[in-house]
Amino acid sequence: xxxxxxxxxxxxxxxxxxxxxxxxxxxxxxxxxxxxxxxxxxxxxxxxxxxxxxxxxxxxxxxxxxxxxxxxxxxxxxxxxxxxxxxxxxxxxxxxxxxxxxxxxxxxxxxxxxxxxxxxxxxxxxxxxxxxxxxxxxxxxxxxxxxxxxxxxxxxxxxxxxxxxxxxxxxxxxxxxxxxxxxxxxxxxxxxxxxxxxxxxxxxxxxxxxxxxxxxxxxxxxxxxxxxxxxxxxxxxxxxxxxxxxxxxxxxxxxxxxxxxxxxxxxxxxxxxxxxxxxxxxxxxxxxxxxxxxxxxxxxxxxxxxxxxxxxxxxxxxxxxxxxxxxxxxxxxxxxx
Amino acid sequence: xxxxxxxxxxxxxxxxxxxxxxxxxxxxxxxxxxxxxxxxxxxxxxxxxxxxxxxxxxxxxxxxxxxxxxxxxxxxxxxxxxxxxxxxxxxxxxxxxxxxxxxxxxxxxxxxxxxxxxxxxxxxxxxxxxxxxxxxxxxxxxxxxxxxxxxxxxxxxxxxxxxxxxxxxxxxxxxxxxxxxxxxxxxxxxxxxxxxxxxxxxxxxxxxxxxxxxxxxxxxxxxxxxxxxxxxxxxxxxxxxxxxxxxxxxxxxxxxxxxxxxxxxxxxxxxxxxxxxxxxxxxxxxxxxxxxxxxxxxxxxxxxxxxxxxxxxxxxxxxxxxxxxxxxxxxxxxxxxxxxxxxxxxxxxxxxxxxxxxxxxxxxxxxxxxxxxxxxxxxxxxxxxxxxxxxxxxxxxxxxxxxxxxxxxxxxxxxxxxxxxxxxxxxxxxxxxxxxxxxxxxxxxxxxxxxxxxxx
Numbered sequence: 201x202x203x204x205x206x207x208x209x210x211x212x213x214x215x216x217x218x219x220x221x222x223x224x225x226x227x228x229x230x231x232x233x234x235x236x237x238x239x240x241x242x243x244x245x246x247x248x249x250x251x252x253x254x255x256x257x258x259x260x261x262x263x264x265x266x267x268x269x270x271x272x273x274x275x276x277x278x279x280x281x282x283x284x285x286x287x288x289x290x291x292x293x294x295x296x297x298x299x300x301x302x303x304x305x306x307x308x309x310x311x312x313x314x315x316x317x318x319x320x321x322x323x324x325x326x327x328x329x330x331x332x333x334x335x336x337x338x339x340x341x342x343x344x345x346x347x348x349x350x351x352x353x354x355x356x357x358x359x360x361x362x363x364x365x366x367x368x369x370x371x372x373x374x375x376x377x378x379x380x381x382x383x384x385x386x387x388x389x390x391x392x393x394x395x396x397x398x399x400x401x402x403x404x405x406x407x408x409x410x411x412x413x414x415x416x417x418x419x420x421x422x423x424x425x426x427x428x429x430x431x432x433x434x435x436x437x438x439x440x441x442x443x444x445x446x447x448x449x450x451x452x453x454x455x456x457x458x459x460x461x462x463x464x465x466x467x468x469x470x471x472x473x474x475x476x477x478x479x480x481x482x483x484x485x486x487x488x489x490x491x492x493x494x495x496x497x498x499x500x501x502x503x504x505x506x507x508x509x510x511x512x513x514x515x516x517x518x519x520x521x522x523x524x525x526x527x528x529x530x531x532x533x534x535x536x537x
Numbered sequence: 538x539x540x541x542x543x544x545x546x547x548x549x550x551x552x553x554x555x556x557x558x559x560x561x562x563x564x565x566x567x568x569x570x571x572x573x574x575x576x577x578x579x580x581x582x583x584x585x586x587x588x589x590x591x592x593x594x595x596x597x598x599x600x601x602x603x604x605x606x607x608x609x610x611x612x613x614x615x616x617x618x619x620x621x622x623x624x625x626x627x628x629x630x631x632x633x634x635x636x637x638x639x640x641x642x643x644x645x646x647x648x649x650x651x652x653x654x655x656x657x658x659x660x661x662x663x664x665x666x667x668x669x670x671x672x673x674x675x676x677x678x679x680x681x682x683x684x685x686x687x688x689x690x691x692x693x694x695x696x697x698x699x700x701x702x703x704x705x706x707x708x709x710x711x712x713x714x715x716x717x718x719x720x721x722x723x724x725x726x727x728x729x730x731x732x733x734x735x736x737x738x739x740x741x742x743x744x745x746x747x748x749x750x751x752x753x754x755x756x757x758x759x760x761x762x763x764x765x766x767x768x769x770x771x772x773x774x775x776x777x778x779x780x781x782x783x784x785x786x787x788x789x790x791x792x793x794x795x796x797x798x799x800x801x802x803x804x805x806x807x808x809x810x811x812x813x814x815x816x817x818x819x820x821x822x823x824x825x826x827x828x829x830x831x832x833x834x835x836x837x838x839x840x841x842x843x844x845x846x847x848x849x850x851x852x853x854x855x856x857x858x859x860x861x862x863x864x865x866x867x868x869x870x871x872x873x874x875x876x877x878x879x880x881x882x883x884x885x886x887x888x889x890x891x892x893x894x895x896x897x898x899x900x901x902x903x904x905x906x907x908x909x910x911x912x913x914x915x916x917x918x919x920x921x922x923x924x925x926x927x928x929x930x931x932x933x934x935x936x937x938x939x940x941x942x943x944x945x946x947x948x949x950x951x952x953x954x955x956x957x958x959x960x961x962x963x964x965x966x967x968x969x970x971x972x973x974x975x976x977x978x979x980x981x982x983x984x985x986x987x988x989x990x991x992x993x
Contacts, residue, residue, distance in 0.1 A: 243727040300975060312594065312726045316909060317978055319902055323971025326898075330964035447898060451738060454731045462728075510746035517735035521720060524732065526656075528724070 202359065207492035209361040213350075215484055219477045221369045221438060224376035227472030228431035229449065230456035231383065232424045234468040237457065238400040239420040240301065242314035247428060248450035249325035252443055253292055254429025255436040256333050258285035259340045266342070274344040276368070282433055290425030296321055297421050305417070322447075329443050338441040341368055368438045379430060380469060383423070387465065392419055400463065448513070452479070455520040461530025470531060475516045483509045544917055547986055551924045558932070565807070568814035570931050572886055575821040576879050578923030581907040582828055582916055583875030589914035589988065590841060591868040592848035596730045597717060599900040600737025601873045603744050603892065604713050605706030605880020610757050610890045612702035614694035620684045621692060624749065627677020628692070631670045638666035681749040691752040700763045702881045703824065710877020711870045713740060718866040734897065744892040757890040764816040767809040777801075780808045817886060824882065825920070828875060832916045837991075844868060898967075903930065906974045912984025921986055929973070933966035 229251060236244040261281035271277045300321055304314050347370055350362025387393040392415075399406040399416045407413060432446065439445075452475055460471025485503035507515065523530065540548070559567035580598060587593040641662055649655045682690045721732045744751045751757070770776045781788065784804055791797040835841050847854040847861055855861050884890050903926065911922020938959065945955040977984065 243731060303979060310726075312730070313978065313982070315727050315730060316905070317975065319905065320971045320974035320978060323902070323906075323967050323974065325971075327964050327966075327968035327971060330967065331958075331961040334961065335964075451731075451735055455735065458728065458731065508746065511742060514739040514742045517732075517739050520735055521732065524724065524728070525720065 203492045206359055206361045207489050209359060209363050210489050210492065213361065213363050215477075215480055217365065217369055219473070219480045221372050222480070223473035223476030224372050225431055225435045225438065225472075226452055226456045226476050227469040228376060228379060228427050228434070229453040230460065230468035230472045231380075231465055232427040232431065233453055233457045234460075234463060234465055235420050235424050235427070238463040238465075239396060239416060240305065240314070242311045242318065243454065244318045245315060245450060246296075246318045246322040246325060247424075247453065248446040248448075249322050249329065250289060250293065250425070250428040251432030251435070251449070252329055252446035253325055253432070254285045254289035254425070255432035255441055255446075256329050256443075257288040258282050258429070258433045259333070259338060259436070259441060261285065262340050272343065274367070276341045276343045276371070276437060278340055278433060278437055279371070282430070285433060286426050286429045289429035290422050292325070293421040293425040293428075294418070296325075297417065326443070326447070333443065335443055338436075340441060341437050343367065366438070368434075372434045372438055375430060375434060379427070383427075383465065386423075396420065452513075452516045455516040458520055459523045459530055461532040464530070464532045467530055467532035474531070475519060478519055479512050479515045482506045482515050483512050540917070541989075544986060547917070547921050551921065554924075554928055562935075565810055565814065568811060568818060570928060572814060572817050572821060573931070574924040574927045575818065575825050576882050576886065577904070577907060577927040578920040579821075579825055579828060579879040579882065580876050580904050581911060581919040581923040582825075582832055583872045583877075583879060584904055584908045585872075585911075585913055585916065585919040586832060586835075586875060587868050587872030588908060589919070590836060590844040590848065591865060592726070593722070593865050593869050593872070594726050594730045595733055595869060595872055595876075596901055596905070597714075597733035597737035597740075597873070598876055598904045599895050599897050600733075600740035601710035601714065601876040602880035602883065602900055603737075603741050603895045604709040605702075605877035605882075606884040606890050606892075606895075607744060607751055608706035608709045608877070609699055609702040609760060609881045609884035610751060611694040612697050612705050613699035613760050614757060615696040617684065617689045617691070617693035620681045620689060620749075623684050624677035624679075624681035625692075627673050627680070628749070631674040631677065634666065634670045634673070638662065638670070641666070678747070678749040686755075690755065691749050691757075698763060699761055699885050700820075702885070703878050706877040706881030707874040708877070710880065711874040714870045714873030715866070717873075718869045722862065722865050722869060734901065737901065738897070741892060741895045744895075751890065751892055754893050756892075758888070760884065760888045760890070762813075762888060763820065763885060764813055767806075767813055770809040770812060771805050776809065776812070777805060780805050783808075821882060821886075824878065828878075829916055829920065836916065903970065906970055908984075910973060910977050910985060912986040912988060914988030915984070915986050918984050918986035918988070922984070925985075926970070926973070929969060930966055933969045934962050937962050937965040 229247065232250075233244060233247050236242065236247070258278055258281045261284045262276075262278045265271065265277050265280055270280065272279055300317055301314065304317060344367055346364060347367050348363055348365040350364040353363045354360070387397060395406070395411045396416050396419065398409065399411055399413065403413075406416075435445075435449065453472075456471035456475045457468045458471070459474055460467030460469070462468075483505065485505040487504050490504055491499055555567050555571055558570065580602070583601075584595055584598060587595045642659055645655060645658045645662065649658055681692060684690060717733060717736050721729055721736070724732060745753050747753065748755065765773075781801065784801075788797055788801060791800060836844075843854070843859055844864065846857070847859060847864055851861055907922035907926040908919060909922070910926055911920070912918025941955070941958050941962070945952065945958065948955045981987075
């Protein structure tokens with residue numbers, strides 16, 4: 201029985217909690233990509249940089265608050281700076297729409313052209329971020345780091361394995377739940393949300409029913425700004441902020457959005473968790489787990505690892521390719537909000 | 538083929554840029570930029586063939602370049618016999634098993650008609666097969682990587698002249714492109730972009746971590762050059778005579794013998810560097826012109842016309858009896874092969890293979906900016922884009938430093954803002970690239986040298 205509990209703790213500690221955290225970050229990111237895809241109908245390569253921009257503004261204001269000795273005690277100061285970051289990200293989104301995307305929308309350009317435009321925007325935002333904050337790795341989480349420490353946990357429960365729970369993980373999960381609840385409530389219950397769904401489903405019909413396209417697009421960018429900034433900040437809070445990372449993060453985010461069924465918000469969230477868990481589960485060495493759960497005669501000799509951790513990144517794409525081959529429309533049939 | 542007037546202007550601009558840099562920053566710098574420009578132009582032509590001719594998007598440039606680089610290593614690095622002894626059989630056996638597995642899966646796909654049974658059989662075969670292969674493979678790779686890890690630790694290559702790798706690199710990239718194309722080409726364009734981008738990441742991460750094959754993050758250094766080494770040139774009689782002859786008027790003015798020798802030595806050292814770069818440039822130019830010639834020929838041929846038809850209206854082309862899927866695959870593979878050639882040339886020029894250096898920003902997106910800026914569907918445009926964008930990528934830093942110094946001239950040299958801006962000079966090139974792309978897409982969406990409309 202003790203062995204069983206130990207093995208459960210091992211799984212919780214190394215797979216489930218990191219998986220949920222990383223999955224939440226991916227899910228919020230993928231939700232942003234999905235919104236752009238469903239309403240504006242293009243793949244936004246700049247999304248990673250928008251996330252990074254939001255995180256950067258949050259960091260700058262976190263530093264400001266820290267220098268003014270304003271803090272939240274055990275919670276990270278970044279939480280007070282987050283709303284400012286969100287506002288800045290929304291402004292960035294709306295400015296980039298006004299000066300960049302709007303023209304092509306009115307021209308009714310094909311999606312590929314808009315994707316190219318978003319690459320141009322990606323370069324510009326990337327440069328702005330690097331010019332403002334440099335390329336160094338920045339740790340900006342303060343306050344209490346752990347909610348449960350591995351050592352404490354061992355002492356309290358008397359188990360061999362410790363469970364560590366970082367406060368950034370709990371914050372990520374709580375904020376994700378709140379944000380997702382709000383987004384889905386907004387889409388399902390409010391009039392604006394319904395008009396957005398109609399617009400995504402059939403643009404011409406929506407226009408005929410008197411839905412103002414500019415308003416829908418505006419609201420979309422507001423939502424995308426909120427989601428991007430929160431996702432970027434949470435990722436930075438959890439792992440540490442590095443401007444270059446976000447470009448690499450775009451790819452798993454796209455993978456999540458497509459795996460879930462691009463254009464379907466619920467699919468994007470599920471896709472985020474699918475990608476996160478598969479990345480972690482395929483590259484985790486299960487030796488410790490099997491040592492507890494199997495009788496000692498069957499103990500594995502190797503690490504029982506399917507792929508080395510070097511391939512973490514490749515896993516999400518392999519899944520993307522497999523899903524596209526077997527079920528091209530994603531887990532949940534996409535294309536409608 | 539005949540060039541239009543504005544095309545001559547474009548060519549003149551390209552040439553004068555290098556002459557300008559040659560006079561301002563020195564001929565050595567100018568030639569370094571020129572060599573990279575030529576390689577970029579070849580990459581751009583590769584992407585342009587699939588995107589400009591047939592509208593097939595290829596965001597896997599980075600992966601194909603890396604495959605070309607791998608070819609350079611495999612062709613030119615001397616074979617390491619101990620590694621082959623240690624793990625050669627194991628690798629061979631796992632390769633044969635892999636081939637058997639793939640054939641088995643293909644056989645199942647062909648014979649088993651029921652969809653569910655097919656998935657079940659495939660899954661069982663693949664899992665079982667991978668387990669068996671892993672058994673041989675892991676032992677073999679481990680023993681190979683243990684052979685002298687500080688300088689070897691991989692299989693080495695064939696020890697042939699590196700210039701052959703340019704062709705082999707093309708074939709390597711074409712092989713990978715064939716697999717990618719089979720898997721992904723049915724997708725819509727923006728999905729295809731993301732999938733090719735992702736698969737190129739997989740290719741690079743395989744090269745990064747399979748140390749037995751490519752030495753991974755430990756890098757392969759000291760690849761043999763196709764051109765002479767500076768140090769050998771400096772001791773060759775004909776080269777010394779050549780330099781003396783070229784600078785005879787200058788040397789004759791110096792009366793003192795030891796002074797004269799000193800000046801001559803400096804000239805020889807400078808000259809050898811330039812000579813090496815110049816010979817690279819000549820080799821690269823030959824490749825570029827060959828590819829340019831055939832790309833143009835292909836574009837004007839009935840095949841090229843069919844490609845344009847497929848690009849402009851897939852359904853109509855299909856209705857006319859053209860096999861769209863097959864043609865897409867063909868052009869994707871050809872484009873990738875040209876990018877692979879450029880990848881091998883890139884490694885040849887550097888003389889080293891660093892898998893961790895392949896990043897999408899630098900090796901996929903910049904190449905795409907070159908294609909868009911130059912003008913998709915026009916080979917001269919592709920070359921022009923490659924030259925102009927690489928040139929501005931390199932020259933952005935000095936230009937930015939100049940501009941910042943001008944703008945902040947009124948501030949004190951210790952001003953925090955000025956120092957910060959001068960520190961971030963290298964990042965301004967991203968800003969330039971983004972702005973160039975956005976401006977071109979907005980005001981000249983067909984590129985600087987657009988595709989010619991042909992009515993034949």
